[in-house]
Amino acid sequence: MKKTVGTVVTLVLLATLCTTNSKATTLITDNQFKANVDADAAPAQKTKEAGKWYGRIGVAGIIYHPAANVSAGGASVPGASAAITNNVTVLFDAGYFVNKNVAVSLMAGIPAKPTLSGAGSLAPYGNLGAVWYGPAVLSAHYHFLSKGPLQPYAGVGLAYAIILKKHDEALQNLQIHNNFAPVAQAGADYMFNKKWGAFIDCKQIWLSVDAHGKIGGVVPATARVKLYPTVVWAGLKYRF
Numbered sequence: 001m002k003k004t005v006g007t008v009v010t011l012v013l014l015a016t017l018c019t020t021n022s023k024a025t026t027l028i029t030d031n032q033f034k035a036n037v038d039a040d041a042a043p044a045q046k047t048k049e050a051g052k053w054y055g056r057i058g059v060a061g062i063i064y065h066p067a068a069n070v071s072a073g074g075a076s077v078p079g080a081s082a083a084i085t086n087n088v089t090v091l092f093d094a095g096y097f098v099n100k101n102v103a104v105s106l107m108a109g110i111p112a113k114p115t116l117s118g119a120g121s122l123a124p125y126g127n128l129g130a131v132w133y134g135p136a137v138l139s140a141h142y143h144f145l146s147k148g149p150l151q152p153y154a155g156v157g158l159a160y161a162i163i164l165k166k167h168d169e170a171l172q173n174l175q176i177h178n179n180f181a182p183v184a185q186a187g188a189d190y191m192f193n194k195k196w197g198a199f200i201d202c203k204q205i206w207l208s209v210d211a212h213g214k215i216g217g218v219v220p221a222t223a224r225v226k227l228y229p230t231v232v233w234a235g236l237k238y239r240f
Contacts, residue, residue: 053094055093058090058234059088060088060090062229065227066081066082066226074220079121082117082118084227091107093106100146101146107136107137111132111164113130114131114227129166129213132163135159138158139158139203149197151191155186156182157182160180172214172216176209181207184203187200194239200233205228206228
């Protein structure tokens with residue numbers, strides 16, 4: 001009888017121990033599963049990238065490197081050239097990151113108003129005329145660093161100069177035609193956080209335009225004018 005009671009007690013203890021171990025094992029498995037889920041979710045939050053769209057606005061200095069080939073009355077004018085006043089204006093662009101390194105952008109701005117003056121043998125005529133034009137630049141650029149605050153880039157593109165308004169002076173009936181031009185650019189963004197940053201950008205535009213009119217309102221003249229503006233601008237950037 002005592003041996004039977006002892007056996008029963010032993011079986012009860014073994015059953016209790018097995019149940020306790022089973023619950024402990026289940027608890028450990030549940031906790032481990034939750035830990036694995038949290039570990040998998042954590043990197044997803046850390047690797048969240050900034051938006052692909054961005055916009056920039058800034059102040060620009062436009063520095064011209066002019067030259068001109070001038071004909072008057074059907075004959076080339078020896079020693080004739082042109083000078084152009086530099087401009088300051090406000091520019092803005094909008095861009096999209098195709099991937100983490102490559103972006104495309106479209107730049108425009110408040111129209112600039114350079115004044116064209118005679119140089120060389122045309123210097124006695126003074127100011128020949130002035131023009132309001134709106135530059136538009138479509139470009140693609142490669143960003144060398146996709147992480148960190150400093151993000152330098154370089155690219156190429158195409159500019160289109162849209163002549164909006166002309167002002168006659170020594171050259172009457174002045175006509176200047178719209179034109180395309182190749183562009184090279186380089187710059188850098190400095191991001192304060194994932195949204196806001198500052199930038200500096202330089203573009204070289206090999207722009208030439210055809211112009212014609214009448215010198216003193218009498219002598220017909222035509223010119224191929226090389227503007228070749230260098231555009232340096234800086235301002236703020238926002239990524240959406």
